[in-house]
Amino acid sequence: MDIVVRPKILVVGAGFAGVECVRRLERKLGPDEAELALVTPFSYQLYLPLLPQVASGVLTPQSIAVSLRRSRRYRTRIIPGGAIGVDVKAKVCVVRKITGEIVNEHYDQIVLAPGSVTRTFDIPGLADNARGMKTLAEAAYVRDHVISQLDIADASDDEAERAARLQFVVVGGGYAGTETAACLQRLTHNAVKRYPRLDPRLIKWHLIDIAPKLMPELGDKLGSSALEILRKRGIEVSLGVSIAKAAPEEVTFTDGRVIPTHTLIWTAGVAASPLIATLGAETVKGRLAVTSEMCLPGHDGVFALGDAAAVPDEAKDTDGAVCPPTAQHAMRQGKHVADNVIATLRGQRMTPYVHKDLGLVVDLGGLDAVSKPLGVELKGVPALVAARGYHWAALRTGVAKARVATNWLLNGLAGDDFVRTGFQSRTPATLRDFEYTNAYLTPEQIRERTGTV
Numbered sequence: 104m105d106i107v108v109r110p111k112i113l114v115v116g117a118g119f120a121g122v123e124c125v126r127r128l129e130r131k132l133g134p135d136e137a138e139l140a141l142v143t144p145f146s147y148q149l150y151l152p153l154l155p156q157v158a159s160g161v162l163t164p165q166s167i168a169v170s171l172r173r174s175r176r177y178r179t180r181i182i183p184g185g186a187i188g189v190d191v192k193a194k195v196c197v198v199r200k201i202t203g204e205i206v207n208e209h210y211d212q213i214v215l216a217p218g219s220v221t222r223t224f225d226i227p228g229l230a231d232n233a234r235g236m237k238t239l240a241e242a243a244y245v246r247d248h249v250i251s252q253l254d255i256a257d258a259s260d261d262e263a264e265r266a267a268r269l270q271f272v273v274v275g276g277g278y279a280g281t282e283t284a285a286c287l288q289r290l291t292h293n294a295v296k297r298y299p300r301l302d303p304r305l306i307k308w309h310l311i312d313i314a315p316k317l318m319p320e321l322g323d324k325l326g327s328s329a330l331e332i333l334r335k336r337g338i339e340v341s342l343g344v345s346i347a348k349a350a351p352e353e354v355t356f357t358d359g360r361v362i363p364t365h366t367l368i369w370t371a372g373v374a375a376s377p378l379i380a381t382l383g384a385e386t387v388k389g390r391l392a393v394t395s396e397m398c399l400p401g402h403d404g405v406f407a408l409g410d411a412a413a414v415p416d417e418a419k420d421t422d423g424a425v426c427p428p429t430a431q432h433a434m435r436q437g438k439h440v441a442d443n444v445i446a447t448l449r450g451q452r453m454t455p456y457v458h459k460d461l462g463l464v465v466d467l468g469g470l471d472a473v474s475k476p477l478g479v480e481l482k483g484v485p486a487l488v489a490a491r492g493y494h495w496a497a498l499r500t501g502v503a504k505a506r507v508a509t510n511w512l513l514n515g516l517a518g519d520d521f522v523r524t525g526f527q528s529r530t531p532a533t534l535r536d537f538e539y540t541n542a543y544l545t546p547e548q549i550r551e552r553t554g555t556v
C-alpha cells in the first residue's frame with residue numbers, strides 16, 4: 104500500500120491574518136494536497152477594532168470573539184497553545200500547549216501571523232501599573248476596573264479618595280487610545296444617572312500623547328474635529344506629553360503634573376510578537392523583514408505577515424515604506440499569503456502583495472465619530488454609520504454580526520448596566536500577564552530542543 108505524505112502547512116496565530124490565510128487554504132487546496140494546522144491559544148478570532156466597545160460595555164466580550172469552529176467545512180487541525188519559538192533550519196515550531204506541555208511541531212511551510220503586543224518603554228512603574236487594550240481579558244478587566252472606581256468613589260466619604268478614583272489616564276493618541284478614552288469617558292459620564300452620590304465635576308479623563316497631533320492618519324481637518332469633539336466632552340487632551348513615572352495611586356506626566364489616579368491605560372503603539380525574535384532573523388523595528396511576497400529571504404517555506412512582519416508597502420512611492428499594522432492590511436495579506444503558499448506547493452510563481460489604504464474609521468461613542476473612507480472626510484452620524492457599517496460587514500460570521508447588531512441596539516435603547524463582574528479581581532493584572540510576553544524561548548533554548556547547531 105502506498106503511503107501518501109502530504110506537505111504540512113503550519114499557521115501560527117488566529118487573528119485577522121492567520122484566519123484569512125487558513126480559510127483560503129481550506130477552500131483552495133484539496134485535502135490530498137496538504138495537511139493544515141493552526142496554533143492558537145484561543146478558539147476564537149478577536150475582532151480587535153471593537154475592543155474599546157467591550158471595555159465600555161457597549162458590546163459583550165463574546166460578541167467580538169468570533170468562533171473558529173462554526174462550520175463543518177473547516178478541516179484544519181487546531182492546536183490549542185502558543186508558539187514559543189521557531190527553528191527555521193530544523194523546520195520546527197516549539198509550542199506550549201494550554202496544558203503546559205511543550206511539543207515540537209514539524210512543518211514544511213510555516214505562516215507566522217502572531218500579531219503584536221503592547222509596546223512599552225523603560226518608564227518607572229509602567230509595567231506594573233498600566234493596563235493595555237490588546238486582549239479580550241484586558242478589555243473585560245479594564246471595564247470591571249473602571250466600574251470599581253465608580254463604586255469605590257460612590258461609597259467613600261474621603262474627598263481625596265473620591266477625586267483620585269474618578270480620574271483616569273489614557274496614554275496613546277492613535278485610534279486605539281482615542282477610541283478607548285472616548286468610549287470609556289462616555290461610560291463614566293452616563294454613570295452619573297445611576298450613582299446619585301457622585302459629583303460629575305470630579306470625573307476627569309486625560310488623553311495624552313508625545314506626538315503633536317491626534318491620529319495623524321486622519322489628516323489635519325479631521326484630526327482637529329476629533330480633538331474638538333473630545334475636548335467638548337470634557338476629555339483633557341495633552342499633546343507633546345508622556346508619562347515620567349507611574350505608581351499605583353498616581354501618575355507623573357513629563358510636563359511635571361502629578362495626577363492622583365488608580366487607572367492608567369497604556370495604548371502607545373504596538374511591537375511585533377516576541378515570537379519573531381526567536382527566529383534570530385533580520386527585523387525592521389522588531390517586525391520580521393520579509394519580501395513583498397511575504398517570504399523570509401534565504402529560508403524556503405517561511406512566510407510572515409500582519410502586525411508581526413514588515414511587509415513592503417508597494418502601493419507607496421517611498422523607498423523602504425512598510426505596511427502599517429492594521430486589520431485592513433492583515434486580512435488582505437492573509438488571503439494573499441495563502442495564494443503564495445499554494446503557488447510554491449504547485450511550482451507556480453508567487454506574486455507581490457499590493458494594497459492601497461482604504462482609510463480609517465473612528466467610533467468615539469454615542470453619536471460621535473470621525474471617518475475617512477476612500478479619502479472622504481466624514482464626522483458625526485455619517486461617520487458613525489461608516490464606522491459601524493464597516494466593522495459589521497468585516498465580522499466573519501453571521502452569528503457574530505447578529506450579536507454585535509443586537510448589542511448596539513440594546514445599548515442604544517437601554518444604556519449601560521454598570522455591572523462589575525469581579526471575575527478577574529484577584530488575578531494578576533499587568534501587561535505581562537495579559538499578553539504572555541515572558542513565555543518565549545531564546546534561540547539557544549530552541550536549538551537545544553531541536554538539536555540543531
Ligand SMILES: Cc1cc2nc3c(=O)[nH]c(=O)nc-3n(C[C@H](O)[C@H](O)[C@H](O)COP(=O)(O)OP(=O)(O)OC[C@H]3O[C@@H](n4cnc5c(N)ncnc54)[C@H](O)[C@@H]3O)c2cc1C
Pocket residue numbers: 115116117118119120121142143144145147148149151152153154155184185186187216217218219236237278279280376378408409410411428429430431432433434464
Ligand atoms: C483597540 C484597537 C483598535 C484597532 N482598530 C483598528 C481599526 O479600526 N482598523 C484597523 O485596520 N486596525 C485596527 N487595529 C489594528 C488591528 O487590530 C491589527 O493591526 C490586526 O489585528 C493585526 O492582525 P494580525 O493578524 O497581524 O494580528 P492579530 O489580529 O492580533 O492576531 C494575532 C493572533 O495571534 C495569536 N498569537 C499571539 N501570539 C501567539 C503565539 N505565540 N502563538 C500562537 N498564536 C499567537 C493571538 O492570540 C491572536 O489571535 C486596532 C487594534 C487595537 C488594539
